[in-house]
Amino acid sequence: SGALEGSNAKRGLWSSRLAFILAATGSAVGLGNIWKFPYITGENGGGAFVLVYLACIAVVGIPIMMAEVMIGRRGGRSPVNSLRLIAERDRLHPAWKLVGAVGVLAGFLILSFYSVIGGWAVSYVGTAASGQLAGQSADAIGAIFSGLLSDPGTLLMWHTVFMALVMVVVAKGVRSGLERAVSILMPGLFILLLVMVGYAMTSGSFGQAVSFLFEPDFSKLTTSGILVALGHAFFTLSLGMAVMMAYGSYLPKNISIAKTSITVSVIDTGVALLAGLAIFPIVFANGLEPGAGPGLIFQTLPLAFGQMPMGSLFGTLFFVLLIFAAWTSGISLLEPIVEWLEEQKGMNRVVSTLGAGTVCWALGIASILSLNLWSDVAPLGFIPMLEGKTIFDLLDFFTANILLPLGGLLVALLAGWVMSRQAMENELSLSAPAFTLWFVTLRYITPVAVAVVFIYNLM
Ligand code: PFF
Ligand code: NA
Numbered sequence: 063s064g065a066l067e068g069s070n071a072k073r074g075l076w077s078s079r080l081a082f083i084l085a086a087t088g089s090a091v092g093l094g095n096i097w098k099f100p101y102i103t104g105e106n107g108g109g110a111f112v113l114v115y116l117a118c119i120a121v122v123g124i125p126i127m128m129a130e131v132m133i134g135r136r137g138g139r140s141p142v143n144s145l146r147l148i149a150e151r152d153r154l155h156p157a158w159k160l161v162g163a164v165g166v167l168a169g170f171l172i173l174s175f176y177s178v179i180g181g182w183a184v185s186y187v188g189t190a191a192s193g194q195l196a197g198q199s200a201d202a203i204g205a206i207f208s209g210l211l212s213d214p215g216t217l218l219m220w221h222t223v224f225m226a227l228v229m230v231v232v233a234k235g236v237r238s239g240l241e242r243a244v245s246i247l248m249p250g251l252f253i254l255l256l257v258m259v260g261y262a263m264t265s266g267s268f269g270q271a272v273s274f275l276f277e278p279d280f281s282k283l284t285t286s287g288i289l290v291a292l293g294h295a296f297f298t299l300s301l302g303m304a305v306m307m308a309y310g311s312y313l314p315k316n317i318s319i320a321k322t323s324i325t326v327s328v329i330d331t332g333v334a335l336l337a338g339l340a341i342f343p344i345v346f347a348n349g350l351e352p353g354a355g356p357g358l359i360f361q362t363l364p365l366a367f368g369q370m371p372m373g374s375l376f377g378t379l380f381f382v383l384l385i386f387a388a389w390t391s392g393i394s395l396l397e398p399i400v401e402w403l404e405e406q407k408g409m410n411r412v413v414s415t416l417g418a419g420t421v422c423w424a425l426g427i428a429s430i431l432s433l434n435l436w437s438d439v440a441p442l443g444f445i446p447m448l449e450g451k452t453i454f455d456l457l458d459f460f461t462a463n464i465l466l467p468l469g470g471l472l473v474a475l476l477a478g479w480v481m482s483r484q485a486m487e488n489e490l491s492l493s494a495p496a497f498t499l500w501f502v503t504l505r506y507i508t509p510v511a512v513a514v515v516f517i518y519n520l521m
Pocket of ligand 1: 089091093094118169172296297298299300301305392395
């Protein structure tokens with residue numbers, strides 16, 4: 063049966079560790095790696111930011127992913143019900159169910175703007191396939207992108223297409239076909255990124271990009287940059303909103319949670335770093351601005367596609383694979399909401415998907431308008447930290463930098479301080495030192511790191 067079918071009666075276990083890795087990787091690898099990581103790295107000065115991000119993945123991300131998968135497997139149900147079951151079995155306070163509720167809210171807000179960016183990728187398939195990129199200058203490529211952003215109707219059309227793709231799969235509740243596709247298309251994306259890195263090595267300012275990405279200059283690191291790095295660790299690994307909990311509930315008991323979590327995190331990080339190595343050589347070779355913002359990949363990669371042999375073909379393929387990566391992530395954003403509606407409100411899957419998807423789609427219109435008609439509207443601009451942030455910026459900031467770390471903090475506290483240690487030892491079946499390492503990290507280091515970053519940014 064499909065990996066995430068709604069009814070518990072149909073719940074089957076993952077056929078193998080591989081099936082879990084594919085689905086979890088499908089959720090993790092997405093726009094966060096290829097669109098977001100390069101542009102926030104550019105905005106935050108490169109190397110030092112990358113280092114903090116990698117530290118966040120290792121010290122905060124991987125332990126929390128293990129905790130989420132563990133809680134999911136122990137509960138064996140959807141996140142909200144897993145938490146309820148564990149609360150009963152391990153005699154916890156019922157308020158821990160709220161972890162699932164944070165996830166539902168975060169998924170809803172993230173998908174609204176994620177789908178708009180997914181729409182950009184859809185639009186660029188046509189741009190690349192029609193040969194419009196061939197031989198264009200950086201200015202002309204930039205103009206194509208600003209032309210897209212300034213046109214709400216076109217943005218709405220592609221946003222609608224992307225959201226429809228997500229809704230169709232979630233409504234059907236069958237993901238098995240999609241998981242099989244992940245096993246072909248994800249390696250495809252990986253290989254295409256390698257091709258792009260190869261192109262960047264020969265035609266771009268590769269050395270400059272490598273030192274930008276990997277030579278830390280701590281004078282460029284700000285406290286808000288640290289918050290962005292932490293938030294992105296959650297965003298990119300799909301943590302803090304119970305997605306990995308939902309997936310973990312399907313993992314067979316005899317499979318190592320630690321090994322699978324580390325595998326997924328390493329793949330995700332690898333894709334992000336490859337994207338950086340593909341993009342920044344082009345940025346520097348063409349005198350573009352690393353801090354150009356959310357449009358960075360749409361202003362750099364198309365330039366490379368326009369110059370390289372068979373660029374229209376590679377470009378088309380790249381954006382198709384990017385859509386696919388975003389699609390599997392989008393599905394994992396909508397799925398928890400739909401499961402929650404089914405379980406809590408007794409709605410059927412198709413109605414839940416239509417309802418939740420439509421509200422999400424409508425909220426996406428605010429993000430679309432933030433790119434043009436409302437680009438000067440900063441609703442919370444009176445708060446110094448949020449100065450100049452459009453609705454789109456605010457949704458991104460509030461979800462990635464506040465809600466997801468908060469959800470992750472709750473998971474860390476639950477596993478580090480509340481759940482039965484014996485139960486967790488059984489579930490993880492690690493060696494004694496490895497368990498202690500995980501436990502101590504989750505009990506002390508993770509909560510302190512998240513709290514310190516929060517408090518610093520509020521001051
Ligand atoms: N991890 C996805 C990405 O990097 O694009 C985004 C995402 C998916 C975040 C699912 C959160 C989530 F629950
Ligand atoms: Na990711």
